[in-house]
Amino acid sequence: APESPMSSSESVKSLTELVQQPCPAIDTSKDGKSQESSEPPVSESQSTTPLPLSGHSALSIQELVAMSPELDTYGITKRVKEVLTDNNLGQRLFGETILGLTQGSVSDLLARPKPWHKLSLKGREPFVRMQLWLNDPNNVEKLMDMKRMEKKAYMKRRHSSVSDSQSCESSSAGIDYSQGASPQPQHQLKKPRVVLAPEEKEALKRAYQQKPYPSPKTIEELATQLNLKTSTVINWFHNYRSRIRRELFIEEIQAGSQSQAGSSDSPSARSGRAAHSSEGDSCDGVDAEGPPDGKPSGPEADELGSAAAKSQGGPGEPALEAGEEALRGARPSERAEPEGLEDTDDEGRLRAPRQSSPPAPQRPGDALETLPNSATEGDASTSAASTSVLTGESSYKSKESSEKISSVPSTSSTPAAGSQKANSLQSLFGFSEAASSRNTRDSSLRKKKAANLNNIIHRLEKAASREEAVEWEF
DNA sequence: TTAAAGTCAATAGA
DNA sequence: TCTATTGACTTTAA
Numbered sequence: 001a002p003e004s005p006m007s008s009s010e011s012v013k014s015l016t017e018l019v020q021q022p023c024p025a026i027d028t029s030k031d032g033k034s035q036e037s038s039e040p041p042v043s044e045s046q047s048t049t050p051l052p053l054s055g056h057s058a059l060s061i062q063e064l065v066a067m068s069p070e071l072d073t074y075g076i077t078k079r080v081k082e083v084l085t086d087n088n089l090g091q092r093l094f095g096e097t098i099l100g101l102t103q104g105s106v107s108d109l110l111a112r113p114k115p116w117h118k119l120s121l122k123g124r125e126p127f128v129r130m131q132l133w134l135n136d137p138n139n140v141e142k143l144m145d146m147k148r149m150e151k152k153a154y155m156k157r158r159h160s161s162v163s164d165s166q167s168c169e170s171s172s173a174g175i176d177y178s179q180g181a182s183p184q185p186q187h188q189l190k191k192p193r194v195v196l197a198p199e200e201k202e203a204l205k206r207a208y209q210q211k212p213y214p215s216p217k218t219i220e221e222l223a224t225q226l227n228l229k230t231s232t233v234i235n236w237f238h239n240y241r242s243r244i245r246r247e248l249f250i251e252e253i254q255a256g257s258q259s260q261a262g263s264s265d266s267p268s269a270r271s272g273r274a275a276h277s278s279e280g281d282s283c284d285g286v287d288a289e290g291p292p293d294g295k296p297s298g299p300e301a302d303e304l305g306s307a308a309a310k311s312q313g314g315p316g317e318p319a320l321e322a323g324e325e326a327l328r329g330a331r332p333s334e335r336a337e338p339e340g341l342e343d344t345d346d347e348g349r350l351r352a353p354r355q356s357s358p359p360a361p362q363r364p365g366d367a368l369e370t371l372p373n374s375a376t377e378g379d380a381s382t383s384a385a386s387t388s389v390l391t392g393e394s395s396y397k398s399k400e401s402s403e404k405i406s407s408v409p410s411t412s413s414t415p416a417a418g419s420q421k422a423n424s425l426q427s428l429f430g431f432s433e434a435a436s437s438r439n440t441r442d443s444s445l446r447k448k449k450a451a452n453l454n455n456i457i458h459r460l461e462k463a464a465s466r467e468e469a470v471e472w473e474f
Numbered sequence: 475t476t477a478a479a480g481t482c483a484a485t486a487g488a
Numbered sequence: 489t490c491t492a493t494t495g496a497c498t499t500t501a502a
Contacts, residue, residue, distance in 0.1 A: 193484050
């Protein structure tokens with residue numbers, strides 16, 4: 001019940017001011033918006049602007065995005081979250097009405113915003129929309145109206161269709177399609193969602209730690225051994241990589257904020273961190289376990305260790321191939337073989353590792369793989385990694401941490417550029433915020449760094465194998 | 475073709 | 489009911 005003093009009202013106020021000045025676009029948006037929004041979600045294909053913003057005839061959202069100065073994505077999401085929660089507005093409503101995105105996407109975006117400089121034009125769009133929305137003094141009211149309207153519509157529908165639905169149920173499922181009627185064509189084709197078991201995830205994570213970019217062969221092996229479709233494994237790696245990367249962004253942001261903590265207060269803060277190398281650096285690589293383990297002790301240490309090992313060639317342990325190692329422990333259903341994974345097991349499946357990968361490493365990712373067994377060891381890294389993997393483990397988590405984060409702007413910043421145009425626009429979109437909470441997660445940062453190091457090493461190795469020049473950003 | 479980025483949408487939890 | 493998570497899909501680059 002108490003409205004937080006600061007959040008909504010304040011932000012609105014400040015935003016308002018911002019708005020007034022510069023840009024025309026914004027004003028427009030408000031007016032047009034309410035009306036338009038009435039027509040809901042809109043499929044919004046892509047090109048133009050579906051939502052609210054469309055109001056301004058003058059500039060399309062894309063244009064705004066293109067002209068937009070660097071925005072503090074972290075600060076924006078933070079404010080949006082505040083406004084939404086303070087006013088009891090849901091992500092779904094906000095997403096569909098303002099951003100043209102689904103609830104899940106909004107949740108993700110708000111929880112893990114990527115830094116501005118890492119976003120593509122498309123990716124920046126939601127942030128620009130959010131900023132414009134924040135700048136709109138009537139933003140909350142409009143959304144509230146929408147909410148009311150939806151409710152009304154819902155009730156209406158409900159009443160009218162109650163009877164129908166019942167009948168449908170009775171008629172029951174399944175039948176529909178066979179007939180070919182096309183009532184709801186889509187249902188039929190749906191395939192059930194794959195849900196990976198915890199053990200499977202663990203195995204994949206371990207494999208990932210050893211090789212963030214597994215070769216097709218390794219993927220095959222993993223798929224076979226885990227009894228998953230190859231595409232599932234591929235998708236998992238893609239998703240995991242990008243998600244890990246985002247986790248890192250956040251970590252960095254938080255870290256950065258902490259460091260600069262002291263000065264809070266400035267309204268228009270710009271975040272500092274981005275500026276430095278971070279940009280590319282950090283993130284990329286990342287493999288690490290970042291998110292993954294939650295376990296207090298074990299994992300972390302391991303990871304660091306492994307990283308270190310790699311670099312030094314440390315003693316590692318056994319070093320199995322990624323696939324193998326990863327599987328250990330995993331594969332719940334099946335046996336957990338103690339150690340022998342190496343060779344086949346049941347159906348011979350397992351032998352993964354051994355893949356003596358004979359042929360030359362074709363693609364980048366492969367380089368490492370080929371090496372494994374063979375003594376090449378260049379791969380010390382590999383081996384080392386594997387070790388850690390085994391132990392390690394588990395849980396994913398860092399989330400909480402992220403959640404807590406509360407403050408600080410971060411993401412963007414880099415003022416440098418400073419073109420005038422940019423500046424003016426900036427005022428348009430002005431941002432502010434400050435505040436911070438700090439959680440020290442040094443250790444976690446350290447882990448990430450170690451992971452990043454791993455990744456760098458990995459890439460270097462790949463590059464070496466290809467002998468191609470590469471520019472590294474560290 | 476592969477990887478990354480961006481999303482969707484099912485679903486798990488609170 | 490709302491939010492968070494996550495496998496899969498689509499688009500875009502290289």
